[in-house]
Amino acid sequence: MRDIRLAARSGGSAALALSFFALVATLVPLGVGADLKLLARVAGGILWVAAVLAALLSLDRLFQGDFEDGSLDLIALSPLPLELTALAKIIAHWLSTGLPLTLLSPLLAVLFNLPPPATLILFVSLLIGTPAVSAVGAIGASLTLSLKRGGLILPLIILPLLAPAVIFGAGAVSLALDGLAAQNALGLLAAFSFAAVLLSPFAAAASVRLNLGG
Amino acid sequence: MISSLTAEKLACVRGDKRLFDGLSFRVTAGQALAVEGANGAGKTSLLRMIAGFLTPAAGRLIVKSAEGESDDGEERGKIIGWLGHLDGLKPQLTVIEQLNFFAHLCGKAVDGALLEQVGLARQADLPCRYLSAGQRRRLALARLLASQRPLWLLDEPFAALDRSGQALVAQLMARHCGQGGIIIAATHDPLGLGNESLKL
Numbered sequence: 001m002r003d004i005r006l007a008a009r010s011g012g013s014a015a016l017a018l019s020f021f022a023l024v025a026t027l028v029p030l031g032v033g034a035d036l037k038l039l040a041r042v043a044g045g046i047l048w049v050a051a052v053l054a055a056l057l058s059l060d061r062l063f064q065g066d067f068e069d070g071s072l073d074l075i076a077l078s079p080l081p082l083e084l085t086a087l088a089k090i091i092a093h094w095l096s097t098g099l100p101l102t103l104l105s106p107l108l109a110v111l112f113n114l115p116p117p118a119t120l121i122l123f124v125s126l127l128i129g130t131p132a133v134s135a136v137g138a139i140g141a142s143l144t145l146s147l148k149r150g151g152l153i154l155p156l157i158i159l160p161l162l163a164p165a166v167i168f169g170a171g172a173v174s175l176a177l178d179g180l181a182a183q184n185a186l187g188l189l190a191a192f193s194f195a196a197v198l199l200s201p202f203a204a205a206a207s208v209r210l211n212l213g214g
Numbered sequence: 215m216i217s218s219l220t221a222e223k224l225a226c227v228r229g230d231k232r233l234f235d236g237l238s239f240r241v242t243a244g245q246a247l248a249v250e251g252a253n254g255a256g257k258t259s260l261l262r263m264i265a266g267f268l269t270p271a272a273g274r275l276i277v278k279s280a281e282g283e284s285d286d287g288e289e290r291g292k293i294i295g296w297l298g299h300l301d302g303l304k305p306q307l308t309v310i311e312q313l314n315f316f317a318h319l320c321g322k323a324v325d326g327a328l329l330e331q332v333g334l335a336r337q338a339d340l341p342c343r344y345l346s347a348g349q350r351r352r353l354a355l356a357r358l359l360a361s362q363r364p365l366w367l368l369d370e371p372f373a374a375l376d377r378s379g380q381a382l383v384a385q386l387m388a389r390h391c392g393q394g395g396i397i398i399a400a401t402h403d404p405l406g407l408g409n410e411s412l413k414l
Contacts, residue, residue, distance in 0.1 A: 070300025074357075077265060077291045078319045212267040 014058070014096040021054040021101050025108040036113040043112035044122055044173025047105055048166050051126060052159070055097045055133045059158075060151035062089055062141035063208060076212055082205035086142070090134045090197065090204075098130030114177075121176035125169040125189055132165045132193035135200040142204040145211040164192050216279040216293060216364050218242040219264070219396060224273035226259050233259055234414055237273070243364075246387060246397040246407045251414030257400035258299065260414070261367045264398060266291045277365075295363035299370055301350045302357075305343035309334055309353055312342060317360045324360060332356045332382065347374040355386065366390060368399040 028046050029039055066072040075085055105126050109119040140158035144150030172185035224237040233256030241247045249257050262268045264275060266287030276285045277293070284290070303312055309329065317324040329335045332352040337345065345353065351374045358366065371387070372380050384406050387397055391407060399405060 065304075066302075068300075069304070070298050070302035071304070072302075073265070073267070073298055073300070074296055074302050074316065075319065076267070077294050077296050078316075079292060079321055080319055213262075213269060 014100060017054040017057050017097045018100050018104060020057060021050050021104065022108065024050040024053070025111060029111050039112045040114050040118070040177060041174075043109060043114045044118070044125075044170040044177070045166075046112070047108060047122060048126070048129075048170045048173075051098075051101045051105070051130065052133055052162055052166060054101060055093075055130065055137065056155055056158070058097055059093065059134075059137040059141050060144065060154050062093060062138055063145050063204075064141070064150065067145050067211065072208065072212065076208070082208055083201045086138055086201040086204040086208070087197075090131070090138045090201065093137070094131050094134040098126075098134055102126040102130060114173075118173055118176040121182045121186070122173045125172045125182075125186060128186065128190045128193050129165045129169045132189075132196040133162060135193075135196040136161045136165075138204045139200050139207070142207040142211070145208065165189060168192065215394060216243065216277055216396065218278045219365065219398075220276045220278070221264075222274045222276065224260075224263065224275070225271040226256050226263060226268070227271040228256075228259060232271075235272075237412075237414075239410075239412055241396050241398065243394045243396060244391050246391055246399065246405055246409035248405045248409055248411040249398060249400045249414060250402070250411050255414040257414060258369055261298075261369055261398065261400055264290070264365075265294050265296060265367055290365075293363055293365050295358045295361045295366045297354055297358050297366070297368045297371060299373065301354045303342040303345075303350055303353060306341060308339050308341050309345070310338040312353065313356055313360060316357050320361050322360055322362055328356045328359055331359070333378070348376055348379055351375055352379060352382075355383065359386070364395050366395060366397045366399075368397065368401075370401060371399055372401065372403050 025047060032039060032042070063072065066075065076082060102123060106119050106123055109122055114122065136158050140154045143157060144154050147153065168185045168189035172182040172189065175182040175185055218240060220240045221238055225235045226233040237260075239247065249260055251257050259268060263270055269287065274285050275287075275290065276283055277290055307315070313328065314324055329338055332355050334349060334352050334356065337349065342350065342353070371383050375383065387405065387407060390397060397407075
């Protein structure tokens with residue numbers, strides 16, 4: 001689990017993701033104009049998509065740094081199973097991007113004139129949904145490990161897989177906006193997120209092994 | 215502790231090129247084996263094969279120990295001390311953090327004298343980006359010692375080191391063999407251990 005510190009201290013990428021998220025969320029209201037009803041309506045979707053894209057920015061380095069400087073060889077030979085290493089990296093990525101993005105989201109929701117109940121749902125949906133982004137991203141990052149410009153293919157691999165998270169997450173916010181109960185959508189999102197975090201370390205570890213042999 | 219490593223008719227294929235074929239050798243505890251060969255002959259591939267990263271295209275690698283025989287690559291990885299041609303150092307971490315992290319990963323305590331032994335005691339709190347190539351190599355050596363593994367796989371152990379560093383490597387290798395360890399090193403220089411050598 002010391003991998004968390006290892007990833008956390010490479011800093012920079014978290015700030016980049018955060019400012020990207022904030023900038024996109026600020027630009028959209030400027031572009032769409034001052035139609036407050038419309039803004040509130042699209043807020044969930046825009047903020048969710050912006051959060052996923054922001055998290056993508058730092059994903060391609062998840063394993064690549066360790067792969068290029070040879071650390072991954074050493075980690076693979078250590079008694080710690082690669083599955084746990086992958087899980088640690090997913091947690092570290094979430095702590096350095098997903099969590100800060102979630103914490104920032106209520107502030108940005110103000111720009112979209114999102115009412116407080118819907119903002120709360122947005123916050124909760126990001127809180128339970130962003131771990132899935134890190135987890136599915138880890139699979140993509142490990143698959144593109146030995147490609148020189150893997151960062152370009154990465155979004156193509158993982159964005160389709162993340163569609164459910166965006167649908168349920170943004171859907172929950174829409175439901176809350178209409179005054180309906182959002183629990184069902186949040187429940188599905190939590191299930192998706194849970195499955196992703198549980199299964200992706202195995203997929204990521206397997207593809208890291210393949211890449212070490214290549 | 216392991217008693218021997220045996221290779222039976224190993225073959226290595228990279229892309230559509232056959233690097234070596236029918237390669238057999240045996241190293242027992244306390245012995246060193248130098249792997250020699252021209253650039254691109256497959257020295258590093260052989261080491262990666264022994265480490266379990268690469269699966270042999272044919273043949274087997276067998277480790278004999280007190281617990282019996284095993285040819286499982288994953289299991290073999292747990293007894294290997296790896297010194298690759300990449301140092302595996304993070305530029306942001308200090309020398310001592312780097313060593314502590316890896317020792318933790320291996321579940322070993324760090325011996326305070328290790329850095330002194332490789333001549334890096336004064337650089338302990340320096341971030342790794344300020345280290346020279348030779349110093350990085352010395353730190354990788356300290357990490358190898360910290361792992362306390364019986365089977366050392368060394369890829370060009372003398373590279374980038376000054377004369378005292380090379381003497382240090384020779385001395386550490388002699389000590390490792392003296393303690394019943396096994397060394398397999400890909401190198402262009404003589405190891406000076408009265409060892410056998412394998413030409414690829």
